[in-house]
Amino acid sequence: MPTAEQAITCLEICHRLSNLLQPVYVFRYDATFKTVYILAGEAETIEILVYSNGNWRFVL
Template sequence: MPTVEQCVSCTQVCQDLTRFYVPIALVRFDRRTKNLFVLGGEAIEIEIRPDGKVRILP
């Protein structure tokens, strides 16, 4: 299960993406690494670590 910090960060990321009319294609929790991944549109990949820190992947 995602942490509370991840849930808050995920909500903020999703709000930011939709503010710019970028569709959210996928939200996935990786049980192995405990990270959340958000795919915005076709090319925006975002990783949210268990501590809630957000990283945009290249």
């Protein structure tokens, strides 16, 4: 189950992506690593990991 900080960060990221008219294709919680993975963008090139403390980073 995602933490409250993680849930808020995910909501903010998805809101920003939608404001930029970027589709979100995958939104998945990984219980093993306790991270949320977001795949977005017209060409599916935006990959983001959100950690349990609410910090996030782009996957390169």
